[in-house]
Amino acid sequence: MYSTFTYLALLLSSSLARSISIPHRNTARTTAHYAQLDPPLNTNWTDDVGTNPWPEYPRPRLRRDQWQTLNGIWQYQNASSPNDVYNPPFGQDLAQEVLIPSCLESGLSGIQGTNVIYSWFKTNLTVPSDWSGQDVILNFGAVDYEATVFVNGKNATFHRGGYFEFSVDITPFLDSSGSNELLIFVHDPTDLNGYVIPIGKQRLIPSAHIFYTPCSGIWQSVWIEPAPANYVTQLDLTADMHGQVNVTVHSSYGNGTAVNVTVVDGNDVVGSGTGVSDQAFQFNVSDPKLWSPNSPTLYNVTVTMGDDSFQSYTGFRTISKGTVDGVVRPLVNGKFDFIFGTLDQGYWPDGIYTPPSLDAMVYDLKFLKDLGFNMVRKHIKIEPALWYRACDEMGLLVIQDMPSLRPLENVLPDDGQQQEFGRQLDLLVNQLKSYTCIFTWVVYNEGWGQITTYYPEFDLTARVQQLDPTRLVDATSGWHDHGAGDFSDNHHYANPQCGTPFYSIDSTPYDPKRIGMQGEFGGLGNNVSIDHLWNNQQAINSINQTYEIDTDIDAWNHRSHLLLSELQDQISRYACSVAVWTQTVDVEGEVNGLMTYDRRLKRVDEDQWKKDIKGLYDAASNRTNSTSS
Ligand SMILES: *[C@@H]1O[C@H](CO)[C@@H](O)[C@H](O)[C@H]1NC(C)=O
Numbered sequence: 001m002y003s004t005f006t007y008l009a010l011l012l013s014s015s016l017a018r019s020i021s022i023p024h025r026n027t028a029r030t031t032a033h034y035a036q037l038d039p040p041l042n043t044n045w046t047d048d049v050g051t052n053p054w055p056e057y058p059r060p061r062l063r064r065d066q067w068q069t070l071n072g073i074w075q076y077q078n079a080s081s082p083n084d085v086y087n088p089p090f091g092q093d094l095a096q097e098v099l100i101p102s103c104l105e106s107g108l109s110g111i112q113g114t115n116v117i118y119s120w121f122k123t124n125l126t127v128p129s130d131w132s133g134q135d136v137i138l139n140f141g142a143v144d145y146e147a148t149v150f151v152n153g154k155n156a157t158f159h160r161g162g163y164f165e166f167s168v169d170i171t172p173f174l175d176s177s178g179s180n181e182l183l184i185f186v187h188d189p190t191d192l193n194g195y196v197i198p199i200g201k202q203r204l205i206p207s208a209h210i211f212y213t214p215c216s217g218i219w220q221s222v223w224i225e226p227a228p229a230n231y232v233t234q235l236d237l238t239a240d241m242h243g244q245v246n247v248t249v250h251s252s253y254g255n256g257t258a259v260n261v262t263v264v265d266g267n268d269v270v271g272s273g274t275g276v277s278d279q280a281f282q283f284n285v286s287d288p289k290l291w292s293p294n295s296p297t298l299y300n301v302t303v304t305m306g307d308d309s310f311q312s313y314t315g316f317r318t319i320s321k322g323t324v325d326g327v328v329r330p331l332v333n334g335k336f337d338f339i340f341g342t343l344d345q346g347y348w349p350d351g352i353y354t355p356p357s358l359d360a361m362v363y364d365l366k367f368l369k370d371l372g373f374n375m376v377r378k379h380i381k382i383e384p385a386l387w388y389r390a391c392d393e394m395g396l397l398v399i400q401d402m403p404s405l406r407p408l409e410n411v412l413p414d415d416g417q418q419q420e421f422g423r424q425l426d427l428l429v430n431q432l433k434s435y436t437c438i439f440t441w442v443v444y445n446e447g448w449g450q451i452t453t454y455y456p457e458f459d460l461t462a463r464v465q466q467l468d469p470t471r472l473v474d475a476t477s478g479w480h481d482h483g484a485g486d487f488s489d490n491h492h493y494a495n496p497q498c499g500t501p502f503y504s505i506d507s508t509p510y511d512p513k514r515i516g517m518q519g520e521f522g523g524l525g526n527n528v529s530i531d532h533l534w535n536n537q538q539a540i541n542s543i544n545q546t547y548e549i550d551t552d553i554d555a556w557n558h559r560s561h562l563l564l565s566e567l568q569d570q571i572s573r574y575a576c577s578v579a580v581w582t583q584t585v586d587v588e589g590e591v592n593g594l595m596t597y598d599r600r601l602k603r604v605d606e607d608q609w610k611k612d613i614k615g616l617y618d619a620a621s622n623r624t625n626s627t628s629s
């Protein structure tokens with residue numbers, strides 16, 4: 001809600017600026033106050049977001065004791081050209097206020113903009129006095145798509161890639177007097193002509209039923225923390241089923257500082273190892289309690305490097321593949337269990353890419369875990385770090401997709417764009433490879449952005465395996481499969497064809513040298529009343545494009561039961577090891593969720609689904625039992 005006065009002032013100043021083109025540097029502005037705008041659909045959490053969102057420490061694997069969130073109300077102003085970055089509005093108030101973190105297109109942002117390509121963001125930061133003598137690190141969870149960060153008028157850093165965390169030591173730019181101006185220029189072209197960049201499902205103009213509203217700007221937490229000048233910039237830490245811990249502590253100096261890593265159970269140190277920064281070293285913990293979906297045990301970890309120290313955590317487990325009774329299977333701690341999850345887009349009607357709160361985000365995961373899923377496929381999006389932490393705690397394996405390029409053949413990447421795709425794939429793997437829950441990486445989804453004049457998935461798969469030899473790689477989930485990676489992954493709607501001797505147009509036959517997987521199936525639609533729908537005409541018009549519409553919820557559950565029975569039959573008879581049901585919740589014009597987009601209506605008959613899901617695990621373990629006994 002604007003006050004009448006500021007609203008008029010804003011109207012006047014912007015219409016004046018348009019008619020006589022006063023350079024914004026000289027325009028006196030009155031900043032319009034923040035108010036949440038009504039999204040086309042809200043959730044139970046929308047009203048509780050307030051103006052201090054996401055108060056939790058955002059990076060659970062590298063948790064320093066002292067920190068200060070910068071989340072809250074910032075100033076915002078639309079910009080119109082790439083050249084605006086060379087004319088920053090230092091020392092001036094911007095036209096509007098915005099909630100950080102948020103997507104500018106969301107109701108929560110207070111902007112709910114469309115076509116936001118260039119933007120300015122501004123806040124003041126004050127460094128707590130008890131941090132004196134230490135450096136100050138500024139951290140971003142993610143900014144979509146490019147950010148130029150100015151601190152007190154100086155260009156502190158630039159970052160490209162809409163899904164990745166980045167940090168900068170801002171000590172040299174700080175003002176000793178106390179208040180500091182943080183100004184950020186953001187450029188987010190999404191799918192504007194000429195751009196072929198990782199965007200997942202975002203489209204400037206949402207279309208069909210599968211392309212959604214985009215997210216622009218600072219959509220994850222921003223915070224500062226004190227650290228010594230030689231501080232830890234990244235912790236790579238994995239722990240296997242034999243108790244071996246493999247650590248690389250990356251430092252800002254990069255030149256070999258002493259490191260001590262201890263693994264703690266309650267108050268007891270159960271193992272520790274020492275080495276130097278920027279080089280891998282190993283140590284053993286004897287007889288650790290293993291992590292698995294059924295028993296997600298985690299251990300706390302303390303890391304010290306020189307004068308820096310922080311808390312982390314890990315789980316002991318090994319992901320591999322092996323032949324069990326003649327079938328290539330994925331193994332967790334050396335054992336095959338059927339792996340079943342949902343396609344999880346991570347979209348919210350009020351926040352778009354930014355969940356309204358941690359509670360909301362965890363609600364979806366708990367819902368899946370309670371139904372009996374042991375996995376979730378994070379579909380062409382990357383979540384805030386706390387999402388992976390929640391999967392680690394709850395025991396949900398994660399199949400993590402690389403955010404896709406655009407799907408059409410005529411917008412395949414050129415050489416430079418392909419290189420950038422590869423660079424961001426490296427960022428993805430390095431950012432997430434130390435979470436216990438990560439099970440498999442997906443490089444390409446359904447051929448989107450996949451060049452076919454040569455087969456880039458082979459090199460990209462090798463690159464992922466080199467960065468992370470402890471996980472499996474699904475090189476092509478659906479469509480253009482030329483034999484790369486660990487999976488033979490079919491997509492088929494509505495019914496599954498998982499590791500089967502039958503297949504349909506657009507899919508490739510099951511390849512017994514790799515793991516049989518149904519990367520997507522289900523997708524059963526069921527329209528609901530307008531109070532649970534994304535109230536946008538384009539989206540409503542696309543509902544009928546859903547693969548299958550069931551006219552009532554009983555029919556939807558009956559069809560679900562039939563499809564899950566077919567899947568169970570394929571597990572019993574053939575070589576089906578992993579399957580992904582489309583999808584966790586409705587998204588915009590897609591009405592095929594286990595729940596509606598607002599999470600208020602569950603389509604699933606919970607008793608029936610729990611039984612059917614248990615039937616899948618039993619079918620797999622029956623096979624192993626009958627042949628091994
Ligand atoms: C920002 O400006 C562009 C053109 O300069 C316009 O198309 C767009 O609607 C504006 N966005 C907002 C949120 O004001």
Ligand SMILES: *[C@@H]1O[C@H](CO)[C@@H](O)[C@H](O)[C@H]1NC(C)=O
Nearest residue numbers: 074075092093122123124179
């Ligand atoms: C920063 O502080 C100055 C001085 O108190 C104030 O005029 C300005 O509006 C503040 N800017 C923001 C973005 O809060």
Ligand SMILES: *[C@@H]1O[C@H](CO)[C@@H](O)[C@H](O)[C@H]1NC(C)=O
Nearest residue numbers: 085086148149155156157158
């Ligand atoms: C800011 O600095 C980065 C290097 O960190 C550089 O790539 C970028 O061009 C600079 N931007 C401006 C506007 O000076």
Ligand SMILES: *[C@@H]1O[C@H](CO)[C@@H](O)[C@H](O)[C@H]1NC(C)=O
Nearest residue numbers: 236246247248280282467469
């Ligand atoms: C430890 O991890 C590094 C990469 O971080 C890898 O190169 C190395 O092979 C691993 N060592 C062991 C013993 O697993």
Ligand SMILES: *[C@@H]1O[C@H](CO)[C@@H](O)[C@H](O)[C@H]1NC(C)=O
Nearest residue numbers: 229230252253254255256257
């Ligand atoms: C490590 O790098 C820092 C910063 O560049 C430098 O001051 C220090 O002397 C280096 N230490 C060694 C042992 O090379």
Ligand SMILES: *[C@@H]1O[C@H](CO)[C@@H](O)[C@H](O)[C@H]1NC(C)=O
Nearest residue numbers: 259260261262269272273274
């Ligand atoms: C590493 O830290 C642990 C726990 O504080 C301690 O027991 C151990 O002696 C330390 N190791 C070295 C080499 O400093």
Ligand SMILES: *[C@@H]1O[C@H](CO)[C@@H](O)[C@H](O)[C@H]1NC(C)=O
Nearest residue numbers: 264265266267298299300311
């Ligand atoms: C890890 O530390 C947290 C507090 O930071 C504590 O609540 C938890 O119980 C610890 N877990 C283990 C396994 O030691």
Ligand SMILES: *[C@@H]1O[C@H](CO)[C@@H](O)[C@H](O)[C@H]1NC(C)=O
Nearest residue numbers: 242243244281282283284285
């Ligand atoms: C850890 O244990 C393995 C055997 O499981 C052994 O090969 C390795 O040398 C041990 N590593 C260390 C650092 O003690």
Ligand SMILES: *[C@@H]1O[C@H](CO)[C@@H](O)[C@H](O)[C@H]1NC(C)=O
Nearest residue numbers: 539540541542543544545549
């Ligand atoms: C979708 O199809 C149904 C059944 O044919 C029809 O009643 C409805 O009007 C259609 N909706 C749209 C938006 O086309």
Ligand SMILES: *[C@@H]1O[C@H](CO)[C@@H](O)[C@H](O)[C@H]1NC(C)=O
Nearest residue numbers: 043044045363598599600601
């Ligand atoms: C939303 O609130 C309603 C009314 O309090 C409640 O019945 C429902 O369970 C809530 N749903 C979720 C997802 O929290």
Ligand SMILES: *[C@@H]1O[C@H](CO)[C@@H](O)[C@H](O)[C@H]1NC(C)=O
Nearest residue numbers: 617618619620621622624625
């Ligand atoms: C298979 O054998 C294991 C171990 O004996 C048992 O826990 C499991 O319940 C059996 N599975 C079925 C479906 O009978």
Ligand SMILES: *[C@@H]1O[C@H](CO)[C@@H](O)[C@H](O)[C@H]1NC(C)=O
Nearest residue numbers: 568572615616618619620622
């Ligand atoms: C598993 O085997 C048991 C015992 O043969 C049988 O009763 C049960 O129906 C089977 N379950 C599945 C899901 O195949």
